[in-house]
Amino acid sequence: MKVEIVRDDGTYSEFILRDTNPAFANAWRRAMKSHVPVLAVDYVDFYMNSSYLYDEILAHRIGLIPLKTNLDRFNLQAECVCNGEGCPSCQVSLRLNVEGPRIVYSGDFVSDDPETKPVFDNIPVIELYDGQQLMLEAVARLGFGGEHAKFQPVSVCTYRVLAGVTITESCSSCQKCIEICPKNVFSAKDGRVIVSDEFSCTLCRDCLKVCEEGAIELSETNDFLFSVESVGQMDVREVAKRALNAIRSKAEEMNSLLEEL
Numbered sequence: 339m340k341v342e343i344v345r346d347d348g349t350y351s352e353f354i355l356r357d358t359n360p361a362f363a364n365a366w367r368r369a370m371k372s373h374v375p376v377l378a379v380d381y382v383d384f385y386m387n388s389s390y391l392y393d394e395i396l397a398h399r400i401g402l403i404p405l406k407t408n409l410d411r412f413n414l415q416a417e418c419v420c421n422g423e424g425c426p427s428c429q430v431s432l433r434l435n436v437e438g439p440r441i442v443y444s445g446d447f448v449s450d451d452p453e454t455k456p457v458f459d460n461i462p463v464i465e466l467y468d469g470q471q472l473m474l475e476a477v478a479r480l481g482f483g484g485e486h487a488k489f490q491p492v493s494v495c496t497y498r499v500l501a502g503v504t505i506t507e508s509c510s511s512c513q514k515c516i517e518i519c520p521k522n523v524f525s526a527k528d529g530r531v532i533v534s535d536e537f538s539c540t541l542c543r544d545c546l547k548v549c550e551e552g553a554i555e556l557s558e559t560n561d562f563l564f565s566v567e568s569v570g571q572m573d574v575r576e577v578a579k580r581a582l583n584a585i586r587s588k589a590e591e592m593n594s595l596l597e598e599l
């Protein structure tokens with residue numbers, strides 16, 4: 339098994355996982371979505387809210403603001419020395435004290451921890467009118483995507499099986515496949531048909547309908563092209579690595595359970 343990076347700019351990555359099976363590819367995809375914890379606001383104390391939104395609606399909006407997460411510094415509350423009561427090792431407070439008229443943005447929150455702050459400063463939270471005031475403390479903790487979507491580190495995490503496309507000796511170079519292929523997999527070179535973009539093939543089999551039998555062979559490979567977009571709490575690479583660690587620790591746990599039998 340190996341991984342080839344096709345494209346990676348931190349928040350969006352495409353990579354090929356080679357020589358594996360759908361079960362492992364899907365386990366990795368699911369682990370990235372729901373077994374890598376991130377920080378999100380889970381509790382809000384309102385000291386003053388004279389805006390037109392109820393506390394609950396505002397708390398929900400604040401919970402969905404993605405926060406930069408350094409997993410090396412925070413514990414899950416269930417595993418923390420404070421036994422889940424809340425301490426600087428497992429939670430961070432973000433304070434907001436604003437008065438209208440103005441639009442309140444995610445960047446207006448003042449965090450107790452300089453490293454833990456909203457990923458984007460320009461997410462609108464609410465518009466306050468003249469005289470309206472908002473004073474609150476929002477408490478963020480680590481959580482998993484399976485618990486709530488706000489704890490999900492990736493907004494897109496998909497894969498597809500790469501196709502194997504081969505042009506055989508029986509190809510008469512009629513070039514009909516070039517015209518019909520919706521993904522432009524084929525092109526012409528020196529009067530012959532060649533496979534110029536194998537990655538784009540979705541195995542729709544349109545080419546087989548116009549081509550003489552046996553000229554093009556399509557197959558599913560054991561390679562998977564992943565497309566992953568991070569919400570911004572951490573880079574895709576870190577999400578991918580931590581997801582693999584999560585799979586390994588679950589497998590080890592399973593092994594030890596089996597040994598006990």
Ligand SMILES: [Zn+2]
Pocket residue numbers: 415418419420421422423424425426427428429
């Ligand atoms: Zn704690």
